[in-house]
Amino acid sequence: MTNRIDYFEIGTPAPEATKTFYSGLFGWEIGPPSEAHYSMVDGGAGGLWDTTAMGGGSWAIFYVHVDDVADAVARAEELGATIALPVIDNGDITFAHLVDPLGNRFAVWRPNNTD
Structure with missing residues (x-):
């Protein structure tokens, strides 16, 4: 199913403090x-x-x-978004980070293996 939110990400320069906070707040298991x-x-x-x-x-x-x-990404740019992280193919997925016209960061993605 496309055009649905199905993943989240937290970017941080302080990963240990971030892990401690979110694990403590929500009980999330955060791997190595x-x-x-x-x-x-x-x-x-x-x-x-x-x-x-x-x-x-x-x-x-x-x-x-x-x-x-x-x-x-092209459609988002036409609507006023800017690119925060250009299209990346890491082998497993292809993704990009964008910033909407109001300053909110979001991402688009798809798995490379759609079998």
């Missing part, structure tokens, strides 16, 4: 970081990204599952 400094939350419901290596930004965003990431 990958080589890309990314930890899965509750077995894949979301992710926690250590942003230290990419400038230390902080965000909490939702991901919208789309049919075509590049097309969604």
Whole structure:
């Protein structure tokens, strides 16, 4: 199903403090970081990204599952969005982070293997 929110992500330059906060508040299980400094939350419901290596930004965003990431980015730009993180294909998924005209960060994504 496309055009639905089905993932969330928290970007933080303080991953241990962030893990402590959200685990304490919601009881979330937050796994160990990958080589890309990314930890899965509750077995894949979301992710926690250590942003230290990419400038230390902080965000909490939702991901919208789309049919075509590049097309969604182009349409978003036509409607006034700006690109925060350009289209990335990490092998498993293709995604991009955008900022809507009011300053809210969000993302679009799709799995690469649609079988």
